[in-house]
Amino acid sequence: MKITDFCLVFIVIFFPVFLIVGYHVQDQRNVRFTELKYVTALRTAVQDAGSMLNVNERQEFESGYGSAKFFKADKEQALDTFYHTLYANLGIEEDAAAQQVLDRYIPAVVVIDYDGYWVYAEEEYKGADGMAYAKHLWLPKKPYSYSDRAGNLVHFTLDNVVEAYQAGSGTWIRGLQRELGPTASIPLLQDGVRYEQVRRTTIVQAIEDDLANVINRHNEKAVRNGTSYVFTLPLISQEEWNNSIDDIGILAFIQGIPIGEQALNNYALGSGRLVKSTVIKAGVDHRTGIRYYSRGDCADDLDAAETFTSAKEAAANGYFEKPCTRAFEP
Amino acid sequence: MSNAISKFAAVLLAVVVMYIYPAAEASQRQDDLSRIVVYNAVTQFVDAVRNKGYISPVMYEQFLEEIQATGNEFDVQMEHLHKKYHPEYTDAADPGTFQNKFSTVYDGYYTSDIMDHIFPNTTVPKDDESRVYKLMAGDFFKVTVKNVNRTAGTVMFDFVTGALTGEAAVIAFPYGGMVLNEDY
16 A cells, blocks of 8 residues: 555544544533533622622611621522522523523522521412412521420521520520520530530531422422433532621522533522721821821821721822831831 | 546645644634633623722723734623612602602613713813713623624634534623622
8 A cells, every 4th residue: 555545544544533522622612611601600690699688778687786797688689689690691681481491400599697597499389270380489587496405495696696495494595605605504505615616517507408408309390390400419618618607698509501411510609798897097197297097007106187987088088098017117 | 547536635635634624623722712711801891890880991991902802803782780769659740649669670771871971072081080981889780792703713614514604603701790889
């Protein structure tokens, strides 16, 4: 055979291989990109929902001196925002059919409130015409509750506030654990370190169990609706749980959307928190006479005359930012 | 004679295998990279608007520069939904008919409205306060980008397979979210 014939043989054998491998790579790339798109949409939606959680209408539900973590989570508004952003990012704001299809792939949304949590999941109910319907609904709020062998009942919150039922005396007590501890008859409340551990585990366990349950039930309906995907609770690392139960937050799952040869299985966590803004002191530097503002850490040599809540406001009133070089001085 | 045919076939195959196929693959990769660049630029621009609460001419120009660096032409659609609380009256002219409730409505402002604001028909400089398009916390902002030209990948794909993809956008990306801050 001549050299050109060898060439032909080589091409005939290898070209299809290249072509097939090329298609596979292309497929993988599409999968990755679609996944990226969905994950971005989910993250942004949850972030927006989280920031909506602490919008509040009444003064007594506001976090204050008592607790920095106390909020009345506005779950409906958060959910509206979640869906609005999610639909916008997938380009289906006006497509009710596509929205319904997407709903099938969202087995659960959890809102972590100050003293309990809500699960938003698909539930069956009987309509006015006697037919069975299924729709995403809010399930009743559940407390972070713990009970010991003696029959005492403890309801945790996201911070030190606790509500407990003392089985011995048959009374309810409510307050901060560190204040109730010395007088309470419940052993758990007396030990601060153990209390904290049990509190965290209880909260995580409660949410995790409930979610596993809801997602499992979603399976049943999914099969009837023609989705051949086994929904399971994705593995959420301990660290992420610890972060998420520090503040009120929202947790959403998107699972089972078939892309390429795999299915998407993802979750996102978002939380709402108001951070106390630092007070900005402004005054005249007594050496130079120039007007400066500072965040309080090196305001000693200023004759503080005014305080502001933001640097912008201070600058608008004619103050310069004071270069704070204290940290570098010996 | 058979020699000439085999030579001709060999040359033809050599051209296909050594030039056209690699070129098609390379242009596909270029499209992939463009897609990632566009994705990054769009998320960055939208997140900047969401976190800052305004659109300035410089922000918009930088965004355009970034996506146009891919060598493609894009159609950029912006959408700003302003959240509004609307008191409910049965007769708006008569204050006595207030229903003691309100509804939430969204006012839509689109690309042309926003462009008219940040690129007005006057000679005010770019950093002028009046050329900043302001949004409010709670509003929604969304950008949709899609290519209008035929990308290198499409051209090569059509050439190799003999298909006619037409005007379908290869690089399309919608991204948006709620405005979280008002930093102006």
